[in-house]
Amino acid sequence: MKQDFKTDKGPPPPYSNRPPPSGIRIPLHSNSTFPNLTYTKPPPCYDADGVSPVFIGSAIFERSVHPCKIVPHLPNPCRVPYGSAEVEHIGRYDLLPFDPETMEWVRTSLGRIPRNRDPVAGGYEESGQSLYHAMGLVGGIWVPGKTGEHLVRILILLQVIFHDI
Numbered sequence: 001m002k003q004d005f006k007t008d009k010g011p012p013p014p015y016s017n018r019p020p021p022s023g024i025r026i027p028l029h030s031n032s033t034f035p036n037l038t039y040t041k042p043p044p045c046y047d048a049d050g051v052s053p054v055f056i057g058s059a060i061f062e063r064s065v066h067p068c069k070i071v072p073h074l075p076n077p078c079r080v081p082y083g084s085a086e087v088e089h090i091g092r093y094d095l096l097p098f099d100p101e102t103m104e105w106v107r108t109s110l111g112r113i114p115r116n117r118d119p120v121a122g123g124y125e126e127s128g129q130s131l132y133h134a135m136g137l138v139g140g141i142w143v144p145g146k147t148g149e150h151l152v153r154i155l156i157l158l159q160v161i162f163h164d165i
Contacts, residue, residue, distance in 0.1 A: 023103070023120055025057070025094035034072045041097040044105075045135065045142035047071060056096050056133050056144045058123045059089040067122030067133045067146035070095055081145055096120070096133070105135050111149045122146055 026039055034040075043053035055070040059080045068080045068089060078089040106114050113119050119132040125148070134147040 023096045023099075025096050027092065027094050028057075028070075028078075029092055030076060030078065030090045034077065035095070039097070040095060041099060044098040045144065047073070048141055054144060056098060056122075058094050058096065060092040060094070061089075063126045065123030065131075067131055067144070068093060069144040096122075108147075111147065111151055113149065125150075 026035055028034075040055060043055050045054045046052060047054050052071065052073045055072070057068050057070045057078065058065050059068040059078050066080045066082060068078050070077050070093070071079060076088040076090060078093040080087045080089050103120060104117075106117050108114050113132075121130065122133040123131045123146075125131065129148055129150045131146050131148045131151075134145045135142055136145055137143075
């Protein structure tokens, strides 16, 4: 992912066909065949090797849904930052194709949603608090994660090391 942060010079351009707040998703399961780029669109970032694609999505649990990273070259591709660990999710998850025509990564801090921006809903906690997709730069590598107004940070995982950004 290239660093493409927008400035505070104004709201994003109007979109003629706005996607739903959680985007248009591809339902998958841990035993699904991974779809090709025609459906997934190019990945928003790559793994530490610089070659293996990493996608964003939402892992569906019994009483919550959490933003996740999807790494197709791993045996269990869906990974969730949860409870200070990376959890390999087994079961249903949804891949969110990143569409730069209707989505953008913007800088934020302290759990605030930037003015005139709409976060992409990634799920919710068991308590009902909203979770959003996030991306953090760790050691020169862009890593998907999650954030929420109640978290006041971005939670991401890289090689089983938990990072608070």
